[in-house]
Amino acid sequence: MDVHVHGLQQARRFANQAAGLRQLRDWLAPLTLHQVVVEATGGAEQLALDTLHAAGLPMVRVNPRQARDFAKATGQLAKTDRLDARALAHMAAVLPLTRYQPLEDWRRQLRAYQQRRMQVVAVVQQQRQQLSTLTDAWLKQQAQIGVRQLQQQLAQLDACIAQQLAARAELQVLRQVKGVGPVLLASLAAQLPELGRLSGKAIAKLVGVAPLARDSGAMRGVRRIWGGRAGIRQVLYMATLVAVRFNPSLREFYQRLRAKGKAGKVALVAAMRKLLVILNAKMRDQLA
Incomplete structure (x- = not known):
């Protein structure tokens, strides 16, 4: 694992295992760090995240596309582990990122x-x-x-x-919403621990069902969804297909959008967002 400290121009390599991570922890301990950014690598980063978080370091996990886009935006076109570590350190220095919270x-x-x-x-x-x-x-x-x-x-x-x-007693309130079956419930519980802890807009953006602007000057582009947690979005899509048939509120919402001329896919994504916001509100009330 390549590690770079922005500003100090310090870089080292550590083994991504218990002994190596203890060495990394000890190396970082004397430094004043606002964020320590780790790139998601299919689970290989998990031990480092948990070890360093337990040591009190402000950990952040970013997805590979976000990390690569940042590197390109700063003129770093070449890609090696050492260069990637430098780009992540730069990202940690200039961008406010969401802190990592370990799962229960x-x-x-x-x-x-x-x-x-x-x-x-x-x-x-x-x-x-x-x-x-x-x-x-x-x-x-x-x-x-x-x-x-x-x-x-x-x-x-x-x-x-x-x-x-x-x-889990706190999850039972979600079962009351028509369209929420065991697959969606399990996905929300396992992959979206932020449910009920963020605003409706924030949770929609996190999942990737918030329409993003694409405007320039007088041009108003088509709003599209982008990014987010694809796994949750796929399960939410299937659940919404059921919900717009059997959930009266979502069915009426979907049909109203279709009557206004919205394309089926656009109306369905809007229904996905509405379902997610409803579930977020119910969980927020449950946790209050």
């Missing part, structure tokens, strides 16, 4: 179960596609056995997830 243990466990569930679902879909192309009877039988075993594992995962959700 139950959320971490729920996220792990949910991630495994997604993996199993993907493999089941892949196996089913292969089944349609198999002509050998024995191979087809083996593939079917594999699918059944995965489905059993999926059922066990669903039971574990349901048990965890049922144990």
Whole structure:
């Protein structure tokens, strides 16, 4: 792991494991740091985040696209680990970023179960596609056995997830909203701990369902959604497809937008945002 301290022009490399992170912690301890920025790397950054956060350092996690866009904006076109660390240090010095807050243990466990569930679902879909192309009877039988075993594992995962959700009293208020099923509830609990702690506008922007302006001079561009947490957005999309059919409030909202000439996708994204804001408000009241 390459580390750079902006202003001091200090750079070092540490092993991304317990011993190396202790050395990094000790190296950073005497310094006055307003932000320590780590780039998300598919989970490889988690140990560093938790170790340094526990040591009292002001940790921030940024997504790779945000980090790369910042580097390009500052004229850094080349890309190496050392240069990336320098760009992250520069970002920490000039941009106010959202502080990292570690997940509670139950959320971490729920996220792990949910991630495994997604993996199993993907493999089941892949196996089913292969089944349609198999002509050998024995191979087809083996593939079917594999699918059944995965489905059993999926059922066990669903039971574990349901048990965890049922144990959290604060989540039950979300079940009252039509369109909120176990998949969306689990996704919100595991991937959106900020729910109920931010404003409606902020939570919509965080998920990536807030329309962003694209104006220049007299030109008024089409507002589009961009960025955000894609995993939550995908699950929210599927839930909203159900909600605009069975949730009276969202159905009326969606139909009104369509009657005004809004495209189906535009109206659906607006309904996604409305559903998210409703859930955020309910959770905010629950936590108050």
